[in-house]
Amino acid sequence: MPLSEEELRLLEQMERALVAEDPKLASTLRGTRLRQRARRQVVIGAVGFVLGLGALMAGVVLPMVAVGIVGFLLMLGSAYLALSSWRARDAAAAAPSAPEDPGPLRVIRGGKAHRGRAARAPKRGTSHGSMMERFEERWRRRREGGNGF
Known part of the structure; x- marks a missing residue:
């Protein structure tokens, strides 16, 4: 059930008051730390991908199939981690961070x-x-x- 215009207006006023009263809490709620965590996970995913690629190549060069399979699985998991974190980082970066902005609440038509x-x-x-x-x-x-x- 969508919020009425009056309820949306009250929520926006409450958010502005929160930003004015405690800007540090408001920036924490907006996801500044989420961006840092996502950036760290992207780097970890990229490093894991390179290590997995090395293990895959070692498994191909050496006659060890198990090492190649582990390398491939490491590449696959690292790529998933990096790409999902990349999307989260982009979503967190798109969120407004200026105190005068209304914040993460969006107007929903209703x-x-x-x-x-x-x-x-x-x-x-x-x-x-x-x-x-x-x-x-x-x-x-x-x-x-x-x-x-």
Whole structure:
């Protein structure tokens, strides 16, 4: 259930008050440490990938299949760690960090204005709107006795 415009406004005011009262806590909540942790995990993932590549090559050059398999698995795990941390770092970097910004809360469309627009059904005979809106319109007409087809 989306928040009303009044509730969104109150949340934004509370966040601004928090930033004004305790900027250190606000920056901690915004994810400054998350960026540092993600950066560290990207570096660890890259180093692990290089070590896994070395183990894979050693397994190929030496007749040791187990070393090659372990190297491949290390490469795979390190690549996953690095890429997932890279995405988290980008997401944390995209979050606003200036105290005058409203912070990590985003405006979600909702309330009376949004409901009124979504409740309007497309006119009969038009192909506008999403598939779900067309199904809802047919269902509504069927319930009213208009056959819906």
